[in-house]
Amino acid sequence: MLRRLPYRVQIPLGLSLAVLLAAVLVTAITAQGQAQNSRRDTLSLLDRAVVLVIAQVRPLLAADDTWRVFSLLRDTAQLVPGADANLARLAILTPDGAVFAASDPVKLETGRQILGEPWRGQPLLSAPDMERRQQLGLPDGSVVLIDPIRSEDGQPLGFVFTEVEAAAFAPDWASLARTALIGIVLAVTVLGPLGWWVGKRMARPVGRLVAVIERIGRDDPGVLRDDVPKTTDPELSRIGDAISQLMSELERRKAAEERALSAERLAAVGKMTAAVAHEINNPLAGMLTATQTLHLHGSTEAIRLRTIDLLDRGLQQIRTTVAALLPQARIEDRPLEPGDLEDIVALLRGTADKQRAEIRVQVDVESALRVPSAPLRQVMLNLLLNALKAAGEGGVVAARLQADESRVRLCINNSGPVLSEDRFKRTLAAESGNDPRGFGLWVCQELANHLRGRFELDTTENTQTCLLFEVPNREAPEGQT
Amino acid sequence: MNRRRTLTAGLCGAATAAVSLPSWGADRLRIGLTPVILADQVAFLARWGRYLSSRVGIDVEFVARESYQSILDLLFSGQIDAAWICGYPFVRFESELTLLAVPLYQGQPFYQSYLIRPKTPAPEVQGWADLKGRVLAYSDPLSNSGWLVAQAQLSKAGVPTRELKRSFFTHGHRNVAEAVAARLAQAGSIDGYVWETMRVQGMSAIAKTEVIWKSEPFGFPPLVARKGHKHPQMEALRQALLRMGDDKVGRDLLTSLNLSGFTTGQVSLFDSIRRQAQQVQGSGVRG
Numbered sequence: 045m046l047r048r049l050p051y052r053v054q055i056p057l058g059l060s061l062a063v064l065l066a067a068v069l070v071t072a073i074t075a076q077g078q079a080q081n082s083r084r085d086t087l088s089l090l091d092r093a094v095v096l097v098i099a100q101v102r103p104l105l106a107a108d109d110t111w112r113v114f115s116l117l118r119d120t121a122q123l124v125p126g127a128d129a130n131l132a133r134l135a136i137l138t139p140d141g142a143v144f145a146a147s148d149p150v151k152l153e154t155g156r157q158i159l160g161e162p163w164r165g166q167p168l169l170s171a172p173d174m175e176r177r178q179q180l181g182l183p184d185g186s187v188v189l190i191d192p193i194r195s196e197d198g199q200p201l202g203f204v205f206t207e208v209e210a211a212a213f214a215p216d217w218a219s220l221a222r223t224a225l226i227g228i229v230l231a232v233t234v235l236g237p238l239g240w241w242v243g244k245r246m247a248r249p250v251g252r253l254v255a256v257i258e259r260i261g262r263d264d265p266g267v268l269r270d271d272v273p274k275t276t277d278p279e280l281s282r283i284g285d286a287i288s289q290l291m292s293e294l295e296r297r298k299a300a301e302e303r304a305l306s307a308e309r310l311a312a313v314g315k316m317t318a319a320v321a322h323e324i325n326n327p328l329a330g331m332l333t334a335t336q337t338l339h340l341h342g343s344t345e346a347i348r349l350r351t352i353d354l355l356d357r358g359l360q361q362i363r364t365t366v367a368a369l370l371p372q373a374r375i376e377d378r379p380l381e382p383g384d385l386e387d388i389v390a391l392l393r394g395t396a397d398k399q400r401a402e403i404r405v406q407v408d409v410e411s412a413l414r415v416p417s418a419p420l421r422q423v424m425l426n427l428l429l430n431a432l433k434a435a436g437e438g439g440v441v442a443a444r445l446q447a448d449e450s451r452v453r454l455c456i457n458n459s460g461p462v463l464s465e466d467r468f469k470r471t472l473a474a475e476s477g478n479d480p481r482g483f484g485l486w487v488c489q490e491l492a493n494h495l496r497g498r499f500e501l502d503t504t505e506n507t508q509t510c511l512l513f514e515v516p517n518r519e520a521p522e523g524q525t
Numbered sequence: 526m527n528r529r530r531t532l533t534a535g536l537c538g539a540a541t542a543a544v545s546l547p548s549w550g551a552d553r554l555r556i557g558l559t560p561v562i563l564a565d566q567v568a569f570l571a572r573w574g575r576y577l578s579s580r581v582g583i584d585v586e587f588v589a590r591e592s593y594q595s596i597l598d599l600l601f602s603g604q605i606d607a608a609w610i611c612g613y614p615f616v617r618f619e620s621e622l623t624l625l626a627v628p629l630y631q632g633q634p635f636y637q638s639y640l641i642r643p644k645t646p647a648p649e650v651q652g653w654a655d656l657k658g659r660v661l662a663y664s665d666p667l668s669n670s671g672w673l674v675a676q677a678q679l680s681k682a683g684v685p686t687r688e689l690k691r692s693f694f695t696h697g698h699r700n701v702a703e704a705v706a707a708r709l710a711q712a713g714s715i716d717g718y719v720w721e722t723m724r725v726q727g728m729s730a731i732a733k734t735e736v737i738w739k740s741e742p743f744g745f746p747p748l749v750a751r752k753g754h755k756h757p758q759m760e761a762l763r764q765a766l767l768r769m770g771d772d773k774v775g776r777d778l779l780t781s782l783n784l785s786g787f788t789t790g791q792v793s794l795f796d797s798i799r800r801q802a803q804q805v806q807g808s809g810v811r812g
Contacts, residue, residue, distance in 0.1 A: 109694075
């Protein structure tokens with residue numbers, strides 16, 4: 045549960061608990077020490093009491109004064125622990141070992157023979173044999189002491205019989221508990237709040253560090269760096285330094301991101317420029333071929349008209365491409381026509397002838413085409429140029445245009461090395477970023493996305509590379525030309 | 526600290542107060558007290574001394590001792606002028622003493638001797654005859670109720686004192702009650718007036734003891750003076766004692782003493798004690 049609390053609470057609470065625990069431990073150890081000393085202290089006190097009684101009782105024994113001996117024993121017994129609870133008793137025995145008087149006559153009746161008789165199952169020496177102290181340890185922990193009383197000339201006057209029951213040696217647990225309770229209450233009331241206050245003071249820099257960390261990203265790092273608490277504690281100082289370093293790193297990273305963003309913008313502009321140049325450059329080759337055709341065969345009316353028409357469509361495509369960059373210059377685009385594929389192929393015929401490649405065309409249009417011609421022609425041009433390049437010298441490129449009520453599909457095959465799915469994706473990714481020269485496939489994918497269509501590698505074709513461009517057979521989305 | 530120790534300490538302090546050390550002179554009257562009364566209440570004795578002083582015209586002081594013999598020694602040596610002693614020493618030293626006054630207890634100049642025993646455990650002693658092999662507590666060797674009566678009754682019951690397990694003197698009737706209550710002794714011979722007064726005062730020892738025998742009435746312990754050494758104010762003292770019941774202060778003092786008053790008394794009041802003493806061997810009273 046403690047671990048769920050905030051660190052700033054854990055420290056003062058932990059200190060307070062430590063104070064409490066220390067108080068309990070000290071009290072427990074003290075109690076144990078007192079318990080061990082209790083028996084020794086009691087026996088020591090008994091020794092002193094016996095010495096006192098022997099000194100006082102001699103003249104009373106000489107006077108045969110039972111009452112005064114009783115009074116002396118009764119008063120002296122009050123000094124012995126456990127006397128209040130009737131756990132300790134003293135008696136003076138006659139020289140023959142009978143009770144002369146006892147502090148507790150109920151248990152030690154006047155005149156009762158003690159010496160030479162068993163006492164609670166333990167044998168006692170007879171009076172003549174009792175020359176020095178006899179200490180008897182009873183099985184239950186009780187202690188019996190018998191000390192001879194002698195006159196100044198060494199004659200036996202009697203004996204001091206002392207019995208202390210085991211319970212009298214037990215520590216005064218009630219008193220110890222009371223003392224312990226007072227100690228704990230003092231610890232809780234005085235040291236506990238002190239520990240809490242010290243803990244709060246110790247945790248205060250941590251709280252300020254947390255506040256600074258929470259403001260990172262929102263406030264000025266310069267201001268935050270000033271708010272990092274300065275402390276002499278080495279650990280907290282390290283944390284503060286780390287936070288300052290973190291803020292410096294964040295500042296540097298932010299500056300780097302801003303520079304990267306600026307560079308990215310510049311790259312995008314360059315990329316767009318390259319794409320536009322690419323799209324304009326593609327039909328230019330066919331148009332230059334057409335101009336050569338005009339030079340060579342312009343006298344033939346049919347060829348001339350057909351070539352001019354071809355030039356016109358090529359220029360229109362360039363115009364459409366440029367217009368796409370100028371939103372304010374909307375150009376009405378016509379729908380795609382089945383002949384557009386053959387038209388594009390005608391534009392590329394020269395290129396194909398140079399590498400002795402063959403371009404095969406198949407048109408299966410079952411429904412009216414409603415897709416815009418400019419982007420589709422651009423796709424056709426890009427894919428065919430790409431296919432010719434992939435097919436290589438003497439290769440074969442097959443272009444098939446299919447259309448029905450719902451879709452328009454362009455499938456370009458080439459006889460070159462089969463393009464894998466991974467390489468196709470890598471090429472697309474490369475073209476989108478790092479290779480501004482090969483924008484053909486990337487432009488096709490962008491146009492497919494824009495027309496809600498798809499552009500992908502036909503993985504069902506294993507022997508040849510087949511690129512598939514498919515869009516819904518409907519007009520371009522709003523804003524697209 | 527128990528009552529006894531408190532009172533003992535008080536007695537020590539009393540040396541400079543109402544209960545003073547004996548001294549000679551006619552400018553004051555000194556009265557010796559024995560354990561015939563509960564004479565260890567210093568404040569009470571101071572009040573009583575002031576009362577008597579105002580009546581007699583000179584200072585009246587009390588001198589307390591634990592034993593009868595000590596007081597008799599002081600009286601016979603002239604260190605005190607009068608003494609409150611027991612009837613037994615009065616008859617024993619009758620030729621040297623004169624009656625000053627006799628207290629009235631419950632309106633009569635008589636009292637009784639009691640034989641008491643502990644209330645617990647189950648009674649073993651039913652009477653004097655049961656004391657054979659038992660421990661018996663006496664008050665004082667010169668006490669009628671605390672020794673002489675016991676000797677007479679033991680003799681009458683056929684129990685020689687040597688057949689007692691043990692006997693001892695407690696130096697006061699009050700201590701007899703405490704010795705029996707503590708079961709230091711299995712029976713005790715005590716002044717009936719003292720036992721009853723302790724009961725009236727609610728002393729704890731009384732709750733643990735019970736009376737199993739009461740004697741015939743004896744003459745109440747008298748206040749006496751030494752013959753041939755009469756203090757000039759002795760008659761005034763006698764009159765003051767006899768008239769204590771006439772005023773409120775005196776009555777309050779008498780109530781504290783658990784007495785009705787004082788009377789002049791007659792020597793014949795102690796005839797029964799005399800007869801009894803004559804029967805007890807070693808009593809010192811001859812027939």
